[in-house]
Amino acid sequence: MSLPNLPGMYQSGGEFAESRYNVGMKPFPQDQLLQIWAMASVLGLIPAVIAYRKGRSFGLWWIYGSMLFIVALFHSLLIKPKAQPPPLVQENIEPAEPVLPEGTKRCEHCGQLIDALSIRCPVCKGEQTA
Ligand SMILES: [Zn+2]
Numbered sequence: 001m002s003l004p005n006l007p008g009m010y011q012s013g014g015e016f017a018e019s020r021y022n023v024g025m026k027p028f029p030q031d032q033l034l035q036i037w038a039m040a041s042v043l044g045l046i047p048a049v050i051a052y053r054k055g056r057s058f059g060l061w062w063i064y065g066s067m068l069f070i071v072a073l074f075h076s077l078l079i080k081p082k083a084q085p086p087p088l089v090q091e092n093i094e095p096a097e098p099v100l101p102e103g104t105k106r107c108e109h110c111g112q113l114i115d116a117l118s119i120r121c122p123v124c125k126g127e128q129t130a
Helices: 030-053 058-067 069-078
Strands: 104-106 113-115
Touching (some): 030 069
């Protein structure tokens, strides 16, 4: 019984031969990295979908989940759904008294904006007591 001829293994006297993806100098597990990356991308989809359903950015959470799967997963579960913005409440607040320009006042009789030093309103000729 002989071992099947596995390509890339147990050749040249037991030394680990060059793998198919090994282009040169030193062996580098590129296919392993690819597998990890692919796995992370798939796992990252889970928090991405959860976050997306809560109104968050799918793409950002995918990246987040790919890099920090466990953290992103719990984070996505803990975040609260984005509430719809509340309808603008029409508050009937009395408009605040506008600030009068410096050196002016309102006429005691007609309310016209007049010079603060005027003793008589130029509009209604009313006398200013203050
Ligand atoms: Zn006046």
